[in-house]
Amino acid sequence: MIKTGHLGKYEVFALVVISAVADMFLSVPQGFSIYGASAAWMIPFLSMIFCLGIWQMIVPVLAKRRNKDIMSLTEQYLGKWGTATAVLVVAVMLLVDTASTLRIFTETVVATVLPKTPISVVAVPFLLVLIYYAYWGIEGISRVSWFLMPWLLLGVALLLVLNINWINLEYIFPLWGQGFTKLMWSGWFATGVFKNILFISFLSSLLRQPEDVRKIGFWSIITVGTAYTLVTLAFIMVFSPEAAMRSHFPLYQLGRLIYIGRFIQRLEAGFIFIWAAMALIELAFELWLLTYLTGWVFRMPVNRPLVFPFAAMIYAMSFLARNFSEMLVINSQILLKWKWVIDIVLPLLVLLWVRFRSGKGERDHEQTAQVT
């Protein structure tokens, strides 16, 4: 059993929220625009509603059992091999997701602010910081998240407000975008961006007060859903849905557009810090989680030795795509479209199974007690 410290509810909340919303700086809002057109903003909103429903179904399993996370619960009812397979599937998804985000982040930095810098010069120091955070563990990452979250969210809100002079309300019409049915499906597919549900399922046993898991899940889903909805709404109202489908750096583009008179303009450099800080927290946490899950599957006493090899794997995998466009296609066509299977359906099925089995067990136990 890997020994880690305990986490406070606010720290976990901040950590899972930042890890889930960091992708809004990359191509996720563009993906929503492609699938939803003028109704793109409804996609994360619908996803939020779906996720709240899912959370209501699975949270009793986590909240009722002290010091149990999804892995230990699954092992109890699904067996050692079944659990190991499920956890490794999640680990592989995390590996691919982290590698993809790292590549998109570094490519975006090179394309926008450091055009002459070789990509490795951006990626290697960034990776070293990730390694540093992941090596020192979840407690440090979560505290940094809690410390930075208000400032980061305030920065994003400011970015949206400062674009108010470009907003066109007409661009949110036609109201149903690509059609109601497509919108509902897109809303379901986009539940994959609510990684916070999966993350909370893994972190629940580390909470000081396990019953806090209910509130953390609920409020993190609301926060993530609201953030994506507002960013996508601003994005399509400023750029028009037609243009939003063609722009893969939404928040950077919004940052460049800020122009409120002579003195308030050219502020995008400030927002790059917000973007980098969020990406750092997201990727450091995912790297740590990757090692934690792998260590757990293989019954390792510590996960630290895995940080370096996994970081090397992430670095190598991030360069598998031949170019940025290929990476964007992988991200929008595969990850954004199918991540929900791992992020949502897997914890949903597993925890529902646990709930069903444990309920049956309790009923059997009660019947046996009555007979005797």
Place this chain on the structure above:
Amino acid sequence: MSKLRKLLSMVLVLMLVLPITGCYDLMELEGMAFIVSLGIDKAPENMIDVTARIAVPRKLSAGPGGGGGGGGKDEVVGGAKPVTVRAHTVLEALNLLNTSVERRVSLIHLANIVIGESLAKEGVLEYLRPLTRYREFRRTIVVFIAPGNVREIYESNKPLLEQSITRWTESLTDVNRHTGLSAMQKLHDFISSIEAYNEDAIASVLAVNEKVKEQTKQEKKGSEGQRIDADGKPNFNPGEVERLGGNPLEFLGTAVFHQDRLVTYLDGIDTRMLLTIRGELLRTQMDFPDPINKDRYVNLEIKHARKPIIKVDLKKRPIKVRIEESLEADLNGVQRPTDYSRPDRIRLLEKSVSERLKNRQEKLVSRIFHEYQADPFDIMKRTRNQFRTYQDLKSFDFRKVLKDAEITVDVKLNIRRIGIQLSPIESH
């Protein structure tokens, strides 16, 4: 902490700190040539002539008369004299510029882009597409359309006050908000209107007033006694304002686009009508014929009381467009001693001005809709909410319905104030 650990930490910190300096992307200000205005004009065989005005900070700070080798204000407006190169693309032109400009040219401080009429008539997107992808290019720059030769625009520009082109561009935006004689558009709005369904782009016009240019030349030669033509009348067409002196370059009128192609120009008055329909008219002073005293004028300062309400019935054929405007005005000037403080006369004036605005706007919208199937008024943009899905919007041929659209404009004008004098001054 062991020594090895300390050493490793130091190495790590150094490795992380050094790249923060960003030396790879080092840009020394002294090594840069900042283009503040960029002109694109058509050249033979699908080539373009790109004209750049480069900022020379030393000359800008030296004030009138120029500093250190400058030829005075006439030559150094906004920095160096314009440089023109011929190329296939704008980015190639920037490279070619560097064959004669000794510092690396950069667009990061670009304030405006001037597009020549001949090129604009063929379509501007071909030339703007590469720029919008280029990281140095911002969508917050102002777009101008130039009837005639773009280089001539640069050479004729002799601002009365501003030395910096950036400042000059900002001042023009401010001035035009005040006069309503030109519809200044930032590139973001311009491109968004081209990209979005049911919309068309507009841009402000920069035109050389040949009479003023000639007069300036004559003055340089020493000849005096220039006068405005005896039969000259107030003119609101770009490049044709009846005047003497001032900047030979005029910022007046609006270029109207159909998709990405320039189709027509609006004069200053029609530009005001355009802004009124779009709901973008700020407090603007306009002259109207006096309804009581023929051949005399009254001046009103008009603004929106509310945003115009635009109703479009897309189900009918021809489609019916109804524009309801609610305007407020202050009476600024009356030439004759007619007492417009009397309520009946105010009502008469309101009616006369409303009629005039209504007729002019109906005529304008009908002309642009029927002749050019273009919508610079953002009328059809406001019909997006009538479509249920995006597919419906995409498949709707809005240009087809513009051909015979029926336009009705209803203007409600309320003259709220009558200036700082009640009854007019009279001579006895």
